[in-house]
Amino acid sequence: MSDWIKICALEDIRPLGSRVLDLPQGKIALFRTSDNEVFALKDSCPHKQGRLSQGIVHGKSVTCPLHNWVIGFENGEAQAPDIGCTQTYQIHLIDGQVHLLGAEILTEPAALAG
Secondary structure, three states: OOOEEEEEEHHHOOOOEEEEEEEOOEEEEEEEOOOOOEEEEEOOOOOOOOOHHHOEEEOOEEEOOOOOOEEEOOOOEEOOOOOOEOOEEOEEEEOOEEEEEHHHHOOOOOOOOO
């Protein structure tokens, strides 16, 4: 279960945009920066659980659409003076394909099959 699981092509996530995975344990947002880096966060702001996938991507952060909290992609932490953290997920870009670590995202091995 520690294998990398192909989720989508890089092109499936627009630059400075996001894509949401709806998994049994909750929603995960994939974000693409202007430099084509990809990050994955739990799609929930630590403040009032706003959907980060609906926020504005800038640099290596996203601004929550509810109350403008800025959340860093690399560590999931809110930028000061705000305090809080959302879960991050390991991600790997292989030949233009976005992969997530199966052990982090699957509650059942067949959860993404089909």
